[in-house]
Amino acid sequence: MEDDGETYYRVTVPRLPGLIAYGDDLEEGMAELEEAKKAWFSSCLRRNVKIPEPLTKKYSGKLLLRMPKSLHAYLAEEAEDENVSLNAFIVSKLAQE
Known part of the structure; x- marks a missing residue:
């Protein structure tokens, strides 16, 4: 935040x-x-x-998620700009909410 x-x-x-x-x-x-x-x-x-x-309940920490190609591209580019993996980028964004 x-x-x-x-x-x-x-x-x-x-x-x-x-x-x-x-x-x-x-x-x-x-x-x-x-x-x-x-x-x-x-x-x-x-x-x-x-x-x-x-x-x-036990959770694996693994999640399959479908999203529009445009959102996938946007997130991938943002992750690249931050020099982190797409997975790490998405997890950090989710953790901020």
Whole structure:
């Protein structure tokens, strides 16, 4: 994400509403998330708020995706401009949302 020209990462856990952490890079964001989780769980326990059960499904991390050729070309060119693989480029863009 960008704010006043500075790039930062916003890290969330969709199953844990309101749990948000920020970092200058993804590693810092993930470290901040671990600290935020402790506070989030403590707050839920104090307020007797139900904590969602962890998901037990396993995911491979692999996804087949169809897209228009024009979008594929655009993403490939952007990845090349960034000097990263198309896969890494798409993952970084998805992680920013």
